Amino acid sequence: MNDTSAIPVRKIIHVDMDAFYASVEQRDHPELRGKPLAVGGSSARGVVAAASYEARAFGVHxxxxxxxAKRKCxxxxxxxxxxxxxxxxSQQIREIFAEYTPLIEPLSLDEAYLDVTQxxxxxxxxxxxxxxxxxxxxQVTGLNASAGISYNKFLAKMASDLNKPNGQAVITPKNGPAFVxxxxxxxxxxxxxxxxxxxxxxxxxxxxxxxxxxxxxxQEHFGKSGPYFYGIARGIDERQVRPNRIRKSIGAEDTFVEDIDDLELATAELLPLAEKVWRYCETGGISGKTVTVKIKYADFTQATRSRTSPLPVANVSDVLEAASALLATVYPFRRPVRLLGITLSSLTNEEADEAEPQSQLNLDI
Known part of the structure; x- marks a missing residue:
């Protein structure tokens, strides 16, 4: 990993739909166009799943x-x-991608990498x-997309944000290292x-x-992410565009500004994690049977606790209830807690036979 000359020059495109969920709603409901819009629940415990650009102008995300969000706008x-x-x-968009290359790596419903070298x-x-x-x-969907073009996935992803919305940008091998x-x-x-x-x-x-x-x-300070950080700092990212990724879990975690030693406060921190995990479940039309809680203590030691149910979890409350019960099993904490995480695994697609292994899907976050 010394220089970019060691890496075959590839042509990678990262396509990212602009405010996808919100744009679909504004497309289908003309009365919402040009207005600040949030997709999500408006209740006290609701979370914004997507925000229109009009709402983003107020700091909603x-x-x-x-x-x-309501307070800001x-x-x-x-x-x-x-x-x-x-x-x-999303399926309509994937079909368009497939006209150009079979090397498509979806990241979510609204973004994907494409290798168009050949x-x-x-x-x-x-x-x-x-x-x-x-x-x-x-033409097909009535929606705007932005794109980034570069010689690797990292820079293509970064480029797609440069001229949003409804734009594209390129980062060349010559300009990549200086850009980073x-x-x-x-x-x-x-x-x-x-x-x-x-x-x-x-x-x-x-x-x-x-x-x-x-x-x-x-490597000492960032573990297995160390080589990745070392590479991208030099504009190098050797990851291939991988169609048909087989993944097995959805996870979210958060490191706290101050360590927590109180069960009630720690349990409260599980709610946004559970909501994030479940939002990805709803997006992908999937669920899972195993909930795992990760606890990292102030001294960086960690513990995990898991629970598997006979049926997939049905809603965010199920995820939160299981995670809260698992967290309670390690209280009193042996050290103050600096990080909590929730992972959902044993995933099943709602449109497939839950007993078949190929129905598993993973959306890492």
């Missing part, structure tokens, strides 16, 4: 508690999600392929708030700071 309109419709539109249209220029795909998506050097680490795909905070504690604010750290340092 996905995964935000609905009460907070008093005129916010809430609509319940229609995941069956979103899945149908493509079914025989087109040489990836930016032209991206333009065609976006135009076809608009100037990028704040909290903007890196794959670096969440907790990891960014840890990086800052080591003086890592930008890609250039990250590049200055040795592989040994990054």
């Amino acid at each position: 996905s995964a935000m508690p609905s009460v907070t 008093p005129d916010l309109i809430f609509v319940p999600p229609r995941f069956d419709v979103y899945r149908a539109v 493509n079914l249209k025989g087109m040489d220029i990836a930016t032209e392929i991206a333009l065609e795909i976006r135009a076809k998506i608009k 050097e100037a990028l704040p680490v909290n903007k890196f795909h794959g670096v969440g708030p907790a990891t960014a905070e840890r990086m800052r504690s080591y003086g890592i604010e930008t890609g250039l700071d990250l590049k200055s750290k040795s592989l040994a340092f990054l």
